[in-house]
Amino acid sequence: MNHPRPEGWRDSVGADAAIDCDVLVVGGGINGAGIARDLAGRGLKVVVAEKDDLASHTSSSSTKLIHGGLRYLEYYEFSLVRKALAEREVLLKSAPHIMWPLRFVMPHDPGMRPVWMIRAGLFLYDHLARREVLPGSTTVDLRTHAAGAPLKKQFSKGFVYSDGWVDDARLVVLNALDAKARGATVLTRTACVDAKRGATQWQATLQSAQGGQRTVTARALVNAAGPWAAQFLAEHAHAPERKSLRLVKGSHIVVPKMFDHDHAYIFQNPDKRIIFAIPYEGEFTLIGTTDVEHRGAIGEARIDADETAYLCEQASRYFARSVTPADVVWSYSGVRPLLDDESGDPSAVTRDYSLELDTAQAPLLNVWGGKITTFRKLAEEAADLLAAPLRAARGAWTEHAFLPGGDLSPTIGAAQRPDTDFSRFVQALALAHPTLPTPMVRRIARAYGQRAAAWLSQPLGAEVAPGLYEAELAFLHDEEWARCADDVLWRRSKLGLHYEDHHRAAVDDWCRRHWGNVASAPTEKAWN
Template sequence: MSATPPTSPAAAEAACDVLIVGGGINGCGIARDLAGRGWRVLLCEKDDLAAHTSSSSTKLIHGGLRYLEYYEFSLVRKALQEREVLLRSAPHIMWPLRFVMPHDPSMRPAWMVRIGLFLYDHLARREVLPGSRAVDLRTHAAGAPLKPQFKRGFVYSDGWVDDARLVVLNALDARAKGAEVLTRTRCLSAQRDAGGWTAVLEGPSGRRTVRARAVVNAAGPWAESFLRGVARPAKGEALATRHLRLVKGSHIVVPRLFAHEHAYIFQNPDKRIIFAIPYQDAFTLIGTTDIELNGDDPGAARIGTDEIDYLCTQASRYFAKPVAPADVVWTYSGVRPLLDDASGDPSAVTRDYMLESNTTAAPLLSVWGGKITTFRKLSEDAAGEVGRMLGEARPAWTEGAFLAGGDLSDWIGAAARPDDDFERFVAAVRAKHPWLDAALARRLARAYGARISAVIGEAQSMDDMGPAVAPGLHERELRYLRDEEWACSGDDVLWRRSKLGLHFTQEERERVGAWMQQQIRAPRQQEGVACS
């Protein structure tokens, strides 16, 4: 947590080197990278970690096959290069996934699909993910749930990620490397001068003033409003130079539509695509939409009935059994903060990111755009740029590093293939803790990886895990989430640290919420885990 001694009197007063505003994937990724390079970092997030966009993605580690049609070759290549880096870093929350594209000649000709998949296979090196191939849907398992007119298709590889847990793992790593992570803490103001920033933060414990040498604006959908309303420029300057396009993406979840483990990518008549993905064992996730928001509060984004109808209609074009709005058991919506490139079609707006540096006074870095697959590279670039602005270049380190819980070597020895490594890890967990129910052992292994030992602790039986607050969710795990992972509410536990809310009844969800409400102020909370 050491830092190069500041040279100016203003810097000598600094409580931290870098203040990061925003606790989504970019903010937490940048905090992790900066802290790992030795800078003193403070991150504040006005809500829970991953409370908004970063828990509302399609949950894919992917290059973005459709972006090839918009000639976004640089973005696709960058994302493809990151896929296997990420898969190796946390095999418990990320794994390979095969996608089936049924061929509809009215959408795109087969030769165009083949060219696209050839590029997708070869724009970046692959060691784990197999390449694409054509399949006969009349005999392939993925053809069974589809309408009989879909006789041929294509299969290719990408990856799956538990997006909200990815954010938490980055925050855990950042904290382990010395960063302070404050949730439920809003940045009320940030005054800039030549020597640094003076920020006023407000959280459940009250207000505090922080002096920082640099600020990183990673507020996602609020990045522009942060510059226009919260950040106060030095005399005679303006901070906001870019505009965001806020595009809502909504998803629906329905009971499982197919038994195999492949996902689908469906081409739509409007030239968009949707995915249908195996989800939480018993469900299918379908999404996403692209609806531009104009002046709406990003935090209030909710799916509309027109979006539900759209997703059901497009999925029903392919599945033999129609998908109806009445089938929907859960929905979620997120707002993508896309850099305005003057494109008329929200689907065509670039998903690439831009880092904007401002050194007219104390350093300011604003993060514009981005996608979850490229968060590590964005964070690496951002940390390098912060170092440049501070005049303290420090080497990058995250490309070959594990995320929290991702190093399974103490359990399984040397790593091989991420998906195989995870299965070996589950077997090792069951061997060490044979008293754990098989389904619970797998769920805990998926959620926590090598940090499962911190969850189980010294427990030797299910009784030692404490009473079950809801089926399969015991007090010991809830205390871990409260004390170690910034969980403050039932929603934090049920919809972000896990997706157990999908599996519980309303009464069971209410019990979890009540337990969190009653216990949240119990002892042993980590610094920064202050809940209202």
């Protein structure tokens, strides 16, 4: 089996070649990848420059929810909640392999928000946007409902409502893949170190992780650098700071699973914040998040002991079995670039976004803030803003489009419902590959959707770690920009969470031998 070694940025053109394009997008997180996809689909020539791996920072460090944001109603963020609620089903239908419906249980604590307030909030949540797939909210008796079993007996009443789950890092990769399929050039581990603005075009210098440089000439520049957006403007684009970003660290912990049912929990805390406890990777429970002002280096966010203690303490207020720091098997932290609305409480800072287009010279579009649920809408609005000055050939198109692998119809026929469609797809894939373990088939179906069907039929090669074969590693390198073990184990998959140290070491050794000694991108992840 041929395993090509990495060639830096030789994805589509030579390393020394200059590139002419319509739009240079700086940042390979969810907003940058989403904008690149939308613009490429409108017939524009797009280049994406990401200084690390795709989704290596904020976009892989979310709570992994497609949600309207129930708690935002308390801050009167009705426009944001409506927009996010409307996007839930659009996204679920576009990629049923990496997104699926999830029911949330809120145990009622009489010392927290009163029943009438919760019911009013849930009524709004059910009716602010149209629902076709997700069921509405209801009240449950936790003394008899399965979700009550892991909780302390004092919680007898609960409220259940719907949102969705997403594999956030894979969502970014799928957007980048679709952008590439539509003609975009996606350059990872490639920083934009200088961008000079002229009357009609930008001259940018890109630098690879190996130190090589090349020039990009672009008619427009999109600053989608997330928490680095203001810094990029000041230090590399020679532009004055336009907006004030508030950098807030959100941390999560993962513990052995606390319950066996398929619902998630939303817990109200005495400080008026909420945390989630979510079924995770089959064997675990994900608990988060915190909201802490971040004042250190953006790419070096780490959970601290106080955050761990906070999450354990708040979860233990509800679960009959206490959660302790010793239970934590993995943690991750990310820095959210929030619009500074001068709120004293980091939890109250708006999660909405702002798009700022400057056409005084060659167009500059700055992306401020945002949340993963609204990425597609943000990208559509960004592309709409650039369509006129760039004379885009086509209009908005992503609302009814599948993400790569999301169209399961070649295997199962016409789509019915995203959740049941995926179940039918797994069954069909298992029947087509009866010699493969069912858990492996399900994992691959989840990760790749319809894209898995073709390469599963090829020789898998040697098994590098349990359930991970050379064919998948080659696929991740050739098709999904994976360049080191961290890319594979913590972003393209979460296999690192399931493996022992020697399994992770085996994957690392394989990647180094076949792909070269590519340094891992800075990661916010830590495992015990």
